[in-house]
Amino acid sequence: MPMLDSQDLHGFKPSGDAQQPQELATHGLIHSLLTKQDLLNLYHYLVLTRTLEDKIHYICSHQNPKNPLIIGKGYLSTGQEAVSIGAAYTLKENDWVAQSHRDFGCLLMRGLTVDDLLMQYFSKVDGPTKGRDANVHLGNTQKRILGFISHMGAMLPAANGVAWASKYKGENNVTLAFFGDGASSQGAVHEAMNYAAVFKLPVVFICNNNGWAISTPTHQQYAIQDISARASAYGMPGSTCDGNNVVEVYNHLKKAVDHARNGNGPSLVECKTMRMAGHGTHDRAQYMPKDQIEYWKSRDPISNFEQRLINNGVADDFLFKNKKEELAQLVNEAVERISQMPGPTVDKQLDDVFAK
Ligand SMILES: Cc1ncc(C[n+]2csc(CCOP(=O)(O)OP(=O)(O)O)c2C)c(N)n1
Numbered sequence: 372m373p374m375l376d377s378q379d380l381h382g383f384k385p386s387g388d389a390q391q392p393q394e395l396a397t398h399g400l401i402h403s404l405l406t407k408q409d410l411l412n413l414y415h416y417l418v419l420t421r422t423l424e425d426k427i428h429y430i431c432s433h434q435n436p437k438n439p440l441i442i443g444k445g446y447l448s449t450g451q452e453a454v455s456i457g458a459a460y461t462l463k464e465n466d467w468v469a470q471s472h473r474d475f476g477c478l479l480m481r482g483l484t485v486d487d488l489l490m491q492y493f494s495k496v497d498g499p500t501k502g503r504d505a506n507v508h509l510g511n512t513q514k515r516i517l518g519f520i521s522h523m524g525a526m527l528p529a530a531n532g533v534a535w536a537s538k539y540k541g542e543n544n545v546t547l548a549f550f551g552d553g554a555s556s557q558g559a560v561h562e563a564m565n566y567a568a569v570f571k572l573p574v575v576f577i578c579n580n581n582g583w584a585i586s587t588p589t590h591q592q593y594a595i596q597d598i599s600a601r602a603s604a605y606g607m608p609g610s611t612c613d614g615n616n617v618v619e620v621y622n623h624l625k626k627a628v629d630h631a632r633n634g635n636g637p638s639l640v641e642c643k644t645m646r647m648a649g650h651g652t653h654d655r656a657q658y659m660p661k662d663q664i665e666y667w668k669s670r671d672p673i674s675n676f677e678q679r680l681i682n683n684g685v686a687d688d689f690l691f692k693n694k695k696e697e698l699a700q701l702v703n704e705a706v707e708r709i710s711q712m713p714g715p716t717v718d719k720q721l722d723d724v725f726a727k
Contacts, residue, residue, distance in 0.1 A: 379663040381552070381582045381589040382596040383613070383643040404625065405618065410685050413460060413617050415694065417673050420452045420476040422698045423485055426706060427492055431652035440710055441492050442505045448473035450615075450647030453672035454579045456480060457620025458547060458642075461628045465542065467515045469530035471549040472507040473579060473646075482514045485702055489709045501723070502715030524550060524557030527576065531563050534572040545631045546574045547624075553584020555598050564639065568606040571636035575627040578639065579614065581646035586658045599641040607637045614642030615672040618679075644672075 405413075424447040431445045448455060455476035459468065462481075470477055475488060483499070490498030491509050499509040510518030517533065520526055530548035537544040554560055555578060567574050578598050582589055595601070602609025608630065612623040620642055627638035645667035649656035680686040 379582075379588075379660055379666070381580060381643060382611070405621065407685055409460070410618075410680060411690075413456060413621070414673075414676060414680065414686070414691075415698075416456045416460075416476055416480050417452050417617060417676065418694050419479055419485070419698050419701075420456065421449065421673060422695070422702050423479075423488060424449050424475060426702050428648075428652055430706070442494055444506065444651035444653045445492070446472045446507050446651045447648065448475060450667065450671060451579065451581050451644040452476045453617035453620050453676070454577070454614045454642040454644055455549070457617040458549075458577050458624045458640075460621055461624045462545065462547060465515065465544050466628075467517065467530070467533045467537070467544060467546040469517045469526040469533070469546060469548040470510075470519055471526060471551060471554070471579065472519065473551070473581070474549055475507075477547075477549070478509075478516060481511075481516055483511060483516070485705045486709060487511075489705055490712065493709055493712070494714055495709060495712045496715045496719070497712060501719070503720075523554035524559040524563075526550065527560050527563035528566075530574050530576075531567050531572055534567065534574040535570070538570075538573055543632060544573065545628050546572075547628070548574055548576050550576065550578055551584060552578065552580040552582070552589050552592055552598065553587065556592055564601070564605045564607070564637070567637040571634070573631040573634070574637045575624065575631055576637060576639045577624065578641040579644065580641050581614075581644050582663070583646050583650070583659065585650045585654075597641055599639055602639040605637075605639070607639060609639040609641070611641040611643060614644030615667075615670045615675065617672060617676055645670075 424445070427441065427445040428447060428449070431441050434440050451473060455474040459477035459480040462468070468477055468481060478488065487499055491500060492505060494502040494505045496502045499511060508519045508521055510516045517526065517529055520529065527548050527550060530546045534546040537546065550560055564576060580589065580598060584592060597611045599609035599611045608627070610623050612619045614620060623640045627640050630638055647664060647667060677691055
């Protein structure tokens with residue numbers, strides 16, 4: 372495993388390799404709240420998200436640019452799926468999410484399907500945005516997913532609005548608001564956290580710290596070690612966890628979600644992970660140190676979780692192989708089917724634009 376300097380770890384302090392039992396004891400794979408079925412559910416969503424996004428990546432890099440299936444680029448969460456999935460697993464049906472652009476795992480867990488997400492990427496008229504957006508700018512209020520706003524940080528004040536409404540109506544819902552290390556520098560992020568703390572809103576802010584904001588590394592983004600250190604200045608609890616360990620993410624988020632649901636206000640949880648490729652499928656990431664990628668590859672959230680599941684007698688290689696084959700087939704069949712569906716027509720473009 373390569374040795375990295377602290378800048379390339381963006382404050383991450385490894386607590387041990389997956390193979391070392393100490394980590395199992397420390398982070399409680401057999402967490403009292405997580406049953407064997409929960410662990411297998413988490414594994415399912417990790418593999419589903421990886422399989423779907425690998426396919427999107429493959430299509431983006433192999434398609435005919437003169438007649439593309441995906442117009443534009445893929446913005447993927449490969450290698451950092453555990454953040455979105457471990458966090459979403461703490462929610463109840465009536466909770467809300469304000470997702471960011473690396474949260475397909477969360478969207479799948481909230482009930483959007485592989486078909487929905489492919490129709491979105493393939494700009495199909497029956498897709499979530501009716502073919503008007505070709506990547507990650509979607510939402511679904513029925514499933515309590517806010518529409519994604521492209522301006523970094525802008526989802527947090529929107530999440531506060533939903534949380535305020537829940538509190539006002541006495542609904543006992545929690546809103547989970549995702550943002551990145553780059554977004555953390557936006558004024559709206561600070562304003563939203565301050566506001567949420569003052570009014571004790573039932574919101575959990577989750578920072579997906581993947582080390583990079585396009586080509587800006589975290590040491591050029593902020594001068595502290597952990598973004599979660601800011602929490603105390605707003606007057607809320609803050610913690611930092613290993614974002615590549617789905618159970619650790621779940622444990623931190625569960626605490627924060629329970630805190631909010633019990634009327635104690637917001638928290639900030641920072642998940643340290645790594646963006647394992649360029650910002651989007653167009654970006655070859657030549658600015659990223661190779662050692663950094665190699666290091667984080669050894670902490671891959673899926674293979675490390677597999678090792679933990681084996682060590683704890685929860686699953687074996689046979690289950691992993693079957694699951695990967697099953698989900699690859701599901702995604703491949705969906706791609707075949709959805710690529711044949713109709714795209715938007717010009718006469719429908721003003722539908723939903725003006726109130727009737
Ligand atoms: C206000 C604003 N500035 C710039 C951009 C362009 N932009 C899109 S994604 C991105 C990087 C965001 O980095 P981060 O928040 O760390 O998320 P990551 O992409 O690493 O998941 C930038 C700068 C934007 N969408 N909004």
